[in-house]
Amino acid sequence: xxxxxxxxxxxxxxxxxxxxxxxxxxxxxxxxxxxxxxxxxxxxxxxxxxxxxxxxxxxxxxxxxxxxxxxxxxxxxxxxxxxxxxxxxxxxxxxxxxxxxxxxxxxxxxxxxxxxxxxxxxxxxxxxxxxxxxxxxxxxxxxxxxxxxxxxxxxxxxxxxxxxxxxxxxxxxxxxxxxxxxxxxxxxxxxxxxxxxxxxxxxxxxxxxxxxxxxxxxxxxxxxxxxxxxxxxxxxxxxxxxxxxxxxxxxxxxxxxxxxxxxxxxxxxxxxxxxxxxxxxxxxxxxxxxxxxxxxxxxxxxxxxxxxxxxxxxxxxxxxxxxxxxxxxxxxxxxxxxxxxxxxxxxxxxxxxxxxxxxxxxxxxxxxxxxxx
Amino acid sequence: xxxxxxxxxxxxxxxxxxxxxxxxxxxxxxxxxxxxxxxxxxxxxxxxxxxxxxxxxxxxxxxxxxxxxxxxxxxxxxxxxxxxxxxxxxxxxxxxxxxxxxxxxxxxxxxxxxxxxxxxxxxxxxxxxxxxxxxxxxxxxxxxxxxxxxxxxxxxxxxxxxxxxxxxxxxxxxxxxxxxxxxxxxxxxxxxxxxxxxxxxxxxxxxxxxxxxxxxxxxxxxxxxxxxxxxxxxxxxxxxxxxxxxxxxxxxxxxxxxxxxxxxxxxxxxxxxxxxxxxxxxxxxxxxxxxxxxxxxxx
Numbered sequence: 001x002x003x004x005x006x007x008x009x010x011x012x013x014x015x016x017x018x019x020x021x022x023x024x025x026x027x028x029x030x031x032x033x034x035x036x037x038x039x040x041x042x043x044x045x046x047x048x049x050x051x052x053x054x055x056x057x058x059x060x061x062x063x064x065x066x067x068x069x070x071x072x073x074x075x076x077x078x079x080x081x082x083x084x085x086x087x088x089x090x091x092x093x094x095x096x097x098x099x100x101x102x103x104x105x106x107x108x109x110x111x112x113x114x115x116x117x118x119x120x121x122x123x124x125x126x127x128x129x130x131x132x133x134x135x136x137x138x139x140x141x142x143x144x145x146x147x148x149x150x151x152x153x154x155x156x157x158x159x160x161x162x163x164x165x166x167x168x169x170x171x172x173x174x175x176x177x178x179x180x181x182x183x184x185x186x187x188x189x190x191x192x193x194x195x196x197x198x199x200x201x202x203x204x205x206x207x208x209x210x211x212x213x214x215x216x217x218x219x220x221x222x223x224x225x226x227x228x229x230x231x232x233x234x235x236x237x238x239x240x241x242x243x244x245x246x247x248x249x250x251x252x253x254x255x256x257x258x259x260x261x262x263x264x265x266x267x268x269x270x271x272x273x274x275x276x277x278x279x280x281x282x283x284x285x286x287x288x289x290x291x292x293x294x295x296x297x298x299x300x301x302x303x304x305x306x307x308x309x310x311x312x313x314x315x316x317x318x319x320x321x322x323x324x325x326x327x328x329x330x331x332x333x334x335x336x337x338x339x340x341x342x343x344x345x346x347x348x349x350x351x352x353x354x355x356x357x358x359x360x361x362x363x364x365x366x367x368x369x370x371x372x373x
Numbered sequence: 374x375x376x377x378x379x380x381x382x383x384x385x386x387x388x389x390x391x392x393x394x395x396x397x398x399x400x401x402x403x404x405x406x407x408x409x410x411x412x413x414x415x416x417x418x419x420x421x422x423x424x425x426x427x428x429x430x431x432x433x434x435x436x437x438x439x440x441x442x443x444x445x446x447x448x449x450x451x452x453x454x455x456x457x458x459x460x461x462x463x464x465x466x467x468x469x470x471x472x473x474x475x476x477x478x479x480x481x482x483x484x485x486x487x488x489x490x491x492x493x494x495x496x497x498x499x500x501x502x503x504x505x506x507x508x509x510x511x512x513x514x515x516x517x518x519x520x521x522x523x524x525x526x527x528x529x530x531x532x533x534x535x536x537x538x539x540x541x542x543x544x545x546x547x548x549x550x551x552x553x554x555x556x557x558x559x560x561x562x563x564x565x566x567x568x569x570x571x572x573x574x575x576x577x578x579x580x581x582x583x584x585x586x587x588x589x590x591x592x593x594x595x596x597x598x599x600x601x602x603x604x605x606x607x608x609x610x611x612x613x614x615x616x617x618x619x620x621x622x623x624x625x626x627x628x629x630x631x632x633x634x635x636x637x638x639x640x641x642x643x644x645x646x647x648x649x650x651x652x653x654x655x656x657x658x659x660x661x662x663x664x665x666x667x668x669x670x671x672x
Contacts, residue, residue, distance in 0.1 A: 035491065036486050036491035037491065037595075040490075040491035040492045041492050044491075044492065169642035170642075194638075196634075196638060196641050197640075197641040197642030198641070198642065199642055199645065201595075201599060202599075202644075202645075203589045203596075203599075204385075204389050204588075204589070204630075206385035206388070206389070206631065207382060207385055207386075207630070207631040207632075207633075207634035207635055207641070207644070208634055208638075208641050210378055210381045210382050210385060210635070211378070211634070211635065211638050211641075213378075213381075214374065214375065214378045227493055227591065227593075230590075230591070231589060231590070231591070234590055238507050238514060238516050239381070239514050240509075240512075240514050255492060255493055255495065255591075257495075258493075258494070258495030258497065258591075259493060259495040259496075259497060259590055259591040260497075261495070261497040261498070261590070
């Protein structure tokens with residue numbers, strides 16, 4: 001009996017050894033995502049999109065399997081750089097997807113430059129993220145464009161002339177977007193009657209909103225992240241502010257409606273994508289599979305993370321190599337690639353994509369319009 | 374600034390301050406009796422909010438049943454934390470217990486993220502109408518929570534003062550605060566009295582957690598951090614260890630925070646910095662706070 005066990009073990013050992021020798025080394029792509037912390041919804045939605053796209057598109061390139069290595073950056077700027085470092089140094093990834101937020105990628109991007117490993121931020125819209133960087137890309141539009149569209153929409157469509165802005169000063173994204181909106185709104189002839197500041201993680205905005213109410217605006221622009229938008233909307237309505245609320249791509253999370261309830265009803269925001277605007281065959285397939293797999297409506301953050309994955313896979317294919325610098329060059333040359341949210345072309349590290357305007361109706365994000373660049 | 378705006382801002386301040394006060398009285402009570410800054414207080418506050426959330430959303434219990442059950446659960450948690458984390462260190466230097474308190478705090482936060490998920494949960498649809506309603510008083514908007522939380526905080530304060538000064542357990546608590554060793558020699562079960570202290574403090578934290586959820590409609594595992602610090606600041610400003618002082622400190626901190634934004638709108642992003650500047654100023658100038666007495670070193 002004992003002998004038999006021994007033989008069996010030896011056999012297994014041999015099998016395991018040859019097995020590992022035969023298996024091809026996988027190509028690793030790092031995921032630097034906000035899985036916990038203030039904006040956990042973005043990272044988790046992104047990860048859902050990535051898992052789904054791996055099922056839809058065969059996760060294999062150059063005859064080698066593609067492996068995703070997930071690490072949580074806790075929605076923290078400093079942590080994001082540490083995660084990037086560990087993914088590159090320890091996990092030996094050839095490219096990184098993430099982070100989802102601009103501030104985090106501004107700090108993590110330096111690691112990409114240092115080690116010459118390309119990074120793609122699915123939803124990092126602040127222009128500074130890719131500026132002057134060789135290895136940092138994004139899969140979305142940039143805030144000067146988004147802010148301009150928002151201001152135009154407020155001025156032309158909503159006939160707003162007196163805007164109040166509530167900005168989260170802890171986020172480069174919010175500060176930037178608020179400023180681009182303000183500049184364009186003023187250029188069009190509108191007035192910014194109040195500008196107030198909050199900080200990620202704050203929950204009480206009553207003082208800031210009372211000051212805004214006092215200025216009597218006819219539009220309230222809140223270019224922040226979903227929790228802060230929902231809380232601000234609730235408190236604004238409780239204080240009797242009746243002006244419509246306009247926001248940016250940060251609003252796109254189910255938490256907005258869960259926390260905001262009636263207060264976010266009618267809220268409008270500029271966004272990356274709406275599943276109704278999913279034109280490509282892959283996009284349609286993604287939307288259908290997403291509903292089936294997760295039992296809920298798809299969102300832009302998951303779709304953009306999937307886009308980033310497809311961009312990297314395509315780049316590896318064209319580069320015919322898993323060498324990070326060669327992948328970087330191939331990403332730079334991405335042209336009319338079919339991805340989930342449409343077709344993508346990379347220019348100066350940025351993706352050229354349209355802005356979608358959406359509105360919350362009966363607790364759901366409804367599609368209003370698409371504005372092309 | 375119009376008069377209406379000023380009154381509205383005062384209301385905002387009282388509304389926020391009463392919540393800080395509710396959290397601070399539990400914080401300061403434990404300190405007053407044990408000389409231990411229980412950093413896990415803010416996290417018990419979080420556990421309380423989540424307990425209430427699951428009781429009302431998953432078990433579909435009515436609020437009159439949810440509140441006592443939540444307070445009971447938090448009290449048991451408080452006693453449990455004391456038993457496993459603080460009691461073994463009772464004879465050690467005070468700094469050991471302080472570090473352990475920080476550890477317990479981190480433990481509860483990360484456990485919350487793993488078990489409950491990092492994304493916030495909306496409380497919106499479960500808030501009782503009394504608290505969700507907004508009263509309109511000649512243009513001044515007063516949310517229901519702003520009416521009931523101050524009253525609740527005062528009631529808790531009254532109850533706590535009654536327990537401490539008029540019951541046998543309270544007498545034992547005061548005795549423990551004076552000299553643990555002597556009290557032990559007198560035949561009092563010191564560990565049980567300390568256990569009661571934690572139970573009471575934790576129940577108050579949970580009450581604060583429920584009220585916080587009523588005011589801000591959402592809960593998440595790290596929700597206790599900032600309110601915990603603010604309540605700690607309130608306790609120091611009021612005189613740490615002094616329950617009435619903590620109440621006062623809570624209102625002062627809440628009002629200071631709101632008024633800083635009201636009068637200096639350009640610096641509204643710095644309101645937390647303003648609060649913690651008050652903390653530093655008090656620690657430098659009057660470390661015993663407004664109502665605190667100077668500590669006599671025990672021999």
